Amino acid sequence: MTKLDFLYELRAALSTLPREDIERYVDYYSEMIDDRVDDGMSEADAVAAVGNVQDIAARILGDIPPKADAAEPERPKGEPKRENKLSGLAILLIILGFPIWFPLLMSAFAVLLSIIVSLFSVIISLWAVEVSLWGCALGGLIAGCAAAVCGRLPAGLAICGVALFSAGLSVFMLYACKALTKWAVRITAKSFLAFFGLFKRKEGRI
Amino acid sequence: MDIQLKRGMLDICVLAAIKGEDSYGYKIIKDVRPYIDISESTLYPILRRLETAELLTVRTAEHNGRLRKYYRITDAGKRRIEAFKEEWQELLAIYGFISKEDGND
Known part of the structure; x- marks a missing residue:
């Protein structure tokens, strides 16, 4: 493995940390x-x-105070059975409370899911705009050239101009779309991790 | 060696490695390794801890066309080493006590 590959993988493995820490x-x-x-x-x-890299990252994340799943690898060494010693009353309450907390949990998940779906539908429509801008640019260029060749020079040039404008716009859109998609994927991953992290801790307490 | 004991020892060893002159990460590892097991991932949190405790300071200097971090011990760091040497006397006494118990059994 080259140094660049190593550092790239390390950066990826530590992506949940603040940027300043990752750089350090x-x-x-x-x-x-x-x-x-x-x-x-x-x-x-x-x-x-x-x-x-994975061992190093696991160690680094293990050193950080518990945050979602980061502390998981450290736990077995410490006091693994502590959380299982829950009083009978608490267990009873959890079981009796099931009809209340389970629907709440599911609806929270549904809300999270719907937010993500709507976020991605916005992004998909932006990509559609991007694709259609490209289509407009290509089609306009062909049509403009054809018109110019057929003797309608001013109209042809105007169409070509519009096509070039679409092409320019689509280049900018491409960057915006890429950045937005990346951001959305990261947000989705983070929120899912946070959600299931919460769930894991709850399970641990039972 | 016991993890808790080793952790305390490592802090002192790293301070001792920069006691004479400023040093950098890899050299600290090379200097300390003959005496106590230490790796890159062990050293990093130690350096951060010592820096936060103001027992050492960090400066960045150019070396071979790249940047390298150099660590310098502070007066507080030197005092920490001296304090450890004094604690050592107590440890020796404890060792004597433990060994004596051993002998009686």
């Missing part, structure tokens, strides 16, 4: 690899000597 870790491991290379190792050996 990436700088640190980048320096460590460079120093090993300066010390006479090959890049691949230096990367291998630093360790496995």
